[in-house]
Amino acid sequence: MSGKVSRRAGAVDPFIVMDVMAAAAEKEAAGDTVIHLEVGQPSTPAPKGALAAAHAALDADRIGYVAALGMPALRARIARHYRDAYGVEVSAERVIVTTGSSGGFPLAFLTSFDAGERVALAAPGYPAYRNILAALNLEAVDLPTSAADRFQPTVAALEKAGPIAGLIVASPSNPTGTMVTKPELAALAAWCDRRGVRMISDEIYHGIVYDGHATSAVEVSDSAIVVNSFSKYFSMTGWRVGWLVVPPDLVRPIERLAQNFFISVPTLSQHAALAAFECRDELDGHVQRYRTNRDLLMAGLPAVGLDRLAPADGAFYLYADVAHLTNDSREFCRRMLAETGVATTPGIDFDRARGAGTLRISFAGSTAEMEEAVRRLKAWRR
Numbered sequence: 001m002s003g004k005v006s007r008r009a010g011a012v013d014p015f016i017v018m019d020v021m022a023a024a025a026e027k028e029a030a031g032d033t034v035i036h037l038e039v040g041q042p043s044t045p046a047p048k049g050a051l052a053a054a055h056a057a058l059d060a061d062r063i064g065y066v067a068a069l070g071m072p073a074l075r076a077r078i079a080r081h082y083r084d085a086y087g088v089e090v091s092a093e094r095v096i097v098t099t100g101s102s103g104g105f106p107l108a109f110l111t112s113f114d115a116g117e118r119v120a121l122a123a124p125g126y127p128a129y130r131n132i133l134a135a136l137n138l139e140a141v142d143l144p145t146s147a148a149d150r151f152q153p154t155v156a157a158l159e160k161a162g163p164i165a166g167l168i169v170a171s172p173s174n175p176t177g178t179m180v181t182k183p184e185l186a187a188l189a190a191w192c193d194r195r196g197v198r199m200i201s202d203e204i205y206h207g208i209v210y211d212g213h214a215t216s217a218v219e220v221s222d223s224a225i226v227v228n229s230f231s232k233y234f235s236m237t238g239w240r241v242g243w244l245v246v247p248p249d250l251v252r253p254i255e256r257l258a259q260n261f262f263i264s265v266p267t268l269s270q271h272a273a274l275a276a277f278e279c280r281d282e283l284d285g286h287v288q289r290y291r292t293n294r295d296l297l298m299a300g301l302p303a304v305g306l307d308r309l310a311p312a313d314g315a316f317y318l319y320a321d322v323a324h325l326t327n328d329s330r331e332f333c334r335r336m337l338a339e340t341g342v343a344t345t346p347g348i349d350f351d352r353a354r355g356a357g358t359l360r361i362s363f364a365g366s367t368a369e370m371e372e373a374v375r376r377l378k379a380w381r382r
C-alpha cells in the first residue's frame with residue numbers, strides 16, 4: 001500500500017540535464033576526463049571579499065534568524081545598485097531578499113496569481129518556471145519564439161495567447177543568452193499594464209552582458225516584479241541568496257508568505273552577499289573570460305556542424321539548433337558525451353515541443369576547457 005501523492009506533484013517534470021550529469025559522473029569515475037558544458041553555474045567560487053565577510057560574520061555574529069524581508073543593510077545596498085547600474089531610484093522597502101531567485105518565484109507567483117490562472121512565458125525557457133507554476137496549480141502558456149524575435153516574447157505573441165494573468169520575461173535568457181531591447185520590454189510592460197497582467201522579469205543574468213544594455217523592468221514599469229540573484233554574476237550559487245524588487249503594495253503580502261515559508265534567508269549568506277557588491281574587479285574578470293569563451297565557441301563550433309547558434313548577448317550559454325544533425329537531442333547529447341567526453345544539455349529541458357532538435361552549451365568554464373571541447377568535437381565530426 002502506498003500513501004497519497006498529489007496531482008500537482010505529478011505535474012512537475014524532471015530536469016533532464018541531471019541525467020547528463022549522472023552519465024558524466026559515471027564516465028569520470030571510469031577514469032575519463034569530461035568537459036562540462038552542461039553546467040548552469042560559474043566555475044568560480046564567491047569573490048574574495050564575500051568570503052572574508054562570511055569568515056568575519058562567523059566570528060562576530062550569532063547567525064540567528066533575521067527579518068523575513070532580509071537584512072536592512074543588504075536591502076539598502078541592493079536598492080543602491082538600481083541607482084548605480086540603471087539610474088533608477090528604488091526604495092529599500094521594495095527590495096526583498098530571497099533564498100536564491102528560486103525562493104523568489106513562489107513568492108511572486110503566489111502573491112500575483114490565483115490557482116488556475118494562466119501565465120505566459122517564452123519557449124525555449126528555464127524549465128523551473130513552468131514546473132513551479134504547475135506545482136502551484138497555475139497554467140504555463142508557451143509563447144513559441146524563434147531567432148527572428150531573438151527568442152523573446154513579443155506583443156504579437158501575447159495577442160495570440162488568450163487570457164493570461166501573468167508574463168514571465170527573462171533577459172538575457174537561459175538557454176539562449178538573448179535579450180529584449182528596452183523599447184521591446186517597455187512595449188511588453190505597457191501591454192501588461194493595460195490588461196492588468198503582472199509582468200515578472202527574471203534578471204538573474206544581468207551583469208553578464210556582452211553586447212548592448214540589459215534593461216531592468218524597473219526602468220520601464222512600476223507594476224512589474226523583478227527577480228534577481230547572487231548566483232550568476234556574483235558567482236555565489238550555493239549561498240542561496242537572491243532578491244525581488246516589487247511594487248509597494250506587494251511588500252506586505254510577500255512578507256507574510258516569507259515569514260511562514262522560510263522565516264528568513266540564510267544569514268551568513270546575506271553578510272557575504274552584501275560584501276560581494278564591492279568585488280566588481282574580480283567579478284568583471286569572470287565576465288571577460290565568459291566573453292573570450294563565447295567568442296572562441298562561436299568561431300570554433302561552426303566547423304563541427306554546430307553552425308546554427310542563437311546570438312548570445314549575455315549569460316553563459318549558446319543555444320544550438322541541431323535539427324539538421326538529429327531528431328533526438330537527448331540521444332545526440334548522450335552519444336557526444338560517450339564518444340568525446342563533452343557534456344551538453346539536450347534542448348528538451350527548455351522547449352518540450354521543439355527541444356528534440358536543439359541543445360544548450362554552457363561556457364562558464366575555463367577557456368582551456370572551451371579549446372579542448374572544440375578540439376574533441378572537431379575530431380568527432382571528421
Ligand SMILES: Cc1ncc(COP(=O)(O)O)c(C=O)c1O
Nearest residue numbers: 040100101102126174204229231
Ligand atoms: C533563468 C534562471 N532563473 C533562475 C535560476 C535559479 O537560480 P538561483 O535560485 O540560484 O538564483 C536559474 C538557474 O540556473 C536560471 O537560469
